[in-house]
Amino acid sequence: xxxIVCLDRPDSAALRDAHRSAHQEFLKLHAKRIxxxxxxxNTPEGASTGALIVVDCATxxxxxxxIAADPLYRGGVYESVAVRAFKKVFPQG
Numbered sequence: 784x785x786x787i788v789c790l791d792r793p794d795s796a797a798l799r800d801a802h803r804s805a806h807q808e809f810l811k812l813h814a815k816r817i818x819x820x821x822x823x824x825n826t827p828e829g830a831s832t833g834a835l836i837v838v839d840c841a842t843x844x845x846x847x848x849x850i851a852a853d854p855l856y857r858g859g860v861y862e863s864v865a866v867r868a869f870k871k872v873f874p875q876g
Contacts, residue, residue, distance in 0.1 A: 784818060785846035786869040789855070790833040792862040798855075799831060805854035813849060816840060818871075833861070837869055 791799065810817065820836035834855075840846040846866045850856055856864065 784869045784871065785838050785840050785843060786867050787836045787838060787846060787850050788823075788833070788865045788867070789836070789850070789861045790823070790863045791831065791860055795860045795862075796830055798858055798860045802854040802858040802860060805858075809853050813838075816849065843868070 810820075816838050818837040818839055820834060822831035823833040823835055824830065825832055836850070838846050838849060840849060843866055850864055850866065855861060
């Protein structure tokens with residue numbers, strides 16, 4: 784598994800809105816590979832400032848290729864993207 788941490792560019796809310804529908808379709812298309820994910824926010828009710836997505840991919844390259852196909856990535860919403868190996872240890876099961 785891999786954790787993908789995406790941080791938005793400053794003032795990218797309009798870009799995010801423009802690509803939201805395509806991003807949601809992308810998530811549906813790849814739902815079997817996404818273990819969990821969601822937006823990062825400065826406050827619970829605040830605007831999105833990025834995303835955390837944990838994916839079931841065999842290799843880092845596979846995870847990198849997956850995020851590279853995300854419309855938010857392609858659309859320039861993210862300022863940075865980090866892909867790191869992830870091991871779930873808690874809770875078990």
